[in-house]
Amino acid sequence: MKTDAEIRQTGLEALVKALGPVEAERFIASISRDRFDYTEWRRHGLPPADLSMLSAQAEKYSQTLSSGE
Numbered sequence: 001m002k003t004d005a006e007i008r009q010t011g012l013e014a015l016v017k018a019l020g021p022v023e024a025e026r027f028i029a030s031i032s033r034d035r036f037d038y039t040e041w042r043r044h045g046l047p048p049a050d051l052s053m054l055s056a057q058a059e060k061y062s063q064t065l066s067s068g069e
Helices: 004-019 021-033 038-044 051-066
Strands: none
Touching: 004 021
């Protein structure tokens, strides 16, 4: 099980990889200044995905991590 610090580090790395450093910072700033309700965002802010699709995507991503990509 990862520590909170490890999870934050991994999350930041994922944001920077996906958005670049400037856009990642803007994303963090937008969450910090807005009244952010994660539960509401999770309900309405993400596209619907069934469990099998989510699991397949997680497995595919996991394989890229172990192969060093």
